[in-house]
Amino acid sequence: MRPDNGISSIKVTEAGKSERDGIQFRKITIARSEGPPLPAIILIPKSFSETTYLYVHGDGKAAALAEDGGALALAKKGHRVMAIDMRGTGELESPENYKGWEPYFGRDWQDYFAAYLVGNSFVGMRTEDVISAGFVLGDLIGENPIHVIGVGEAAPAVLHAAVFEPERFASVELIDDLDSWTSLLGERVTNNQLINAVHGALRVYDLPDLRAILADLGKLK
Numbered sequence: 001m002r003p004d005n006g007i008s009s010i011k012v013t014e015a016g017k018s019e020r021d022g023i024q025f026r027k028i029t030i031a032r033s034e035g036p037p038l039p040a041i042i043l044i045p046k047s048f049s050e051t052t053y054l055y056v057h058g059d060g061k062a063a064a065l066a067e068d069g070g071a072l073a074l075a076k077k078g079h080r081v082m083a084i085d086m087r088g089t090g091e092l093e094s095p096e097n098y099k100g101w102e103p104y105f106g107r108d109w110q111d112y113f114a115a116y117l118v119g120n121s122f123v124g125m126r127t128e129d130v131i132s133a134g135f136v137l138g139d140l141i142g143e144n145p146i147h148v149i150g151v152g153e154a155a156p157a158v159l160h161a162a163v164f165e166p167e168r169f170a171s172v173e174l175i176d177d178l179d180s181w182t183s184l185l186g187e188r189v190t191n192n193q194l195i196n197a198v199h200g201a202l203r204v205y206d207l208p209d210l211r212a213i214l215a216d217l218g219k220l221k
Contacts, residue, residue, distance in 0.1 A: 006132050009033035010135065010136060011030075013037075014028055023043050023044065024045075038129055039061065043072070044080050045080070048078050051147065052137065052143050054082050054137055054149070055148075056130055056151065056157070080141060087125055088107075088108040088111060106192035106195045108195050134168045138168065145170040148172055149174075155175070166214075172221065179207070179208075
């Protein structure tokens with residue numbers, strides 16, 4: 001991750017509004033000095049509570065906003081919610097012709113190796129995406145800190161973001177998350193875990209260490 005955690009020179013562009021079932025859907029794009037612009041949608045119920053969520057789904061914001069998606073369910077309960085596509089998901093997903101080895105290595109395996117060759121990890125870059133989105137949401141809504149939820153493939157990035165920016169996030173909830181990197185070492189075959197690998201990380205820490213930090217802060221749900 002970069003020293004500024006990826007939040008320098010943020011520019012937010014409005015991309016349209018709509019309303020359905022008493023909920024306003026506000027589309028925005030989050031651009032930064034480096035990295036792809038992040039598509040995002042903010043859900044604002046007509047009558048909303050003081051609770052605001054950042055919802056990061058491993059299958060992108062479309063999955064979060066589906067009828068059975070968690071982000072839409074929170075909005076229907078009266079909470080304000082932002083759902084984003086972090087890099088490699090949703091509108092930022094790799095092209096179809098990259099997916100020949102998807103069952104084992106995941107849909108972004110070529111992008112993963114391209115990042116690896118220049119010394120970057122997707123977990124690190126996605127962590128910047130989550131922090132950037134949290135920064136923008138707090139600024140737009142005028143409320144900080146906010147609550148963050150990470151689902152599936154997005155959970156490791158959300159976990160790191162909450163540890164690096166504890167003042168920004170009031171609580172952290174992880175759903176269908178990877179238990180640990182160590183747990184993968186004994187498996188002959190893993191499914192779609194390459195994207196969450198960080199070269200050399202196990203020399204220093206594992207994911208349960210980060211959960212312990214958040215638990216000590218009283219932020220882990």
